[in-house]
Amino acid sequence: MIENKNQSRTSLEQLGEFGLIEHLTKDFPIQQESTIKSVGDDAAVLSFEKEKVVVSTDLLIEGVHFDLAYAPLKHLGYKAVVVNISDICAMNAVPTQITVSIAVSNRFPLEALEELYEGIKLACNYYKVDLVGGDTTSSQTGLIISITAIGKANEDEIIYRSGAGDNNLLVVSGDIGGAYMGLQVLEREKQVFLVNPNSQPDLSMYDYIIERQLKPEARTDIRQLLKDLDVHPTSMIDISDGLSSEIFHLCTQSKVGCNLYEDKLPLDPQFINTCEEFNIDSTTMAINGGEDYELLFTIKMEDFEKVKANPNLTIIGHTTQESEGLHLITRANTxxxxxARGWNPLANNEEE
Known part of the structure; x- marks a missing residue:
């Protein structure tokens, strides 16, 4: 729920816009040398000297991207930062700063926004990024969060979606599909709660996949891992809209085809068990479910030996000539x- 009904409620009108911003951001420490001036002036001042700057923005809208029936505000604040930092990671850059803008309806007291910003602060501290600006305004439709993430990298380190060549290896970090199945569990329990508000679900057997949905992590570690392995990916993208959709983006911009192997997909046992419980196909969920925030990238064939045994990385396929198209090679070798059936933000999707 939005807040504990027994807690005190402070109207946002009591603070005003600038008072609210000052109140919510006053305890955010500066952690980056590139931050010259953060919150408190007309604009932030950043200095990156000789490094290139990468910028990404994401919008999260209540009822479209999140449901406050089961998404705690603290988790939501944390996740909103992670979603944006993941885009910076997908450029092989280091996240350094964020701006946060929110639109809220009058059903949110100050205490609810303090919870949201507590999650934002936790993410800023964990990922060592500075909050350097933003905006607040009113909303007639619920909570809207817009975050812009800024990062840095040397020019030769930046990786685009368009760099894959023919016969590159397709590699993914971590495991996939868990966040989407976590969402299915939460949606099911929400329906049970609506019928019986006194029900208390036991979600312990779903702890991993629910955490993948409510509190994902950005793969800031992959950049250094690849550097240590002496591997420079040819293309890269993060998995936010589903593996199949991201493969389409990557292959379309690189003008290549690909073969994806079903038996190579990295699936967590809890994910597989939950798919069986819901009587749905695990491969379909793994390649079409979104919000894993893992990294999908291509590497040259000669780098195979460097990554093949790494527990953080899985080779799931390879690129082909563009004329061959995009294919899934099933376990039966069909x-x-x-x-691409992943999340389309402009369509009436059922999933996030």
């Missing part, structure tokens, strides 16, 4: 066209 070659079927790969379709």
């Amino acid at each position: 070659k079927i066209p790969l379709k």
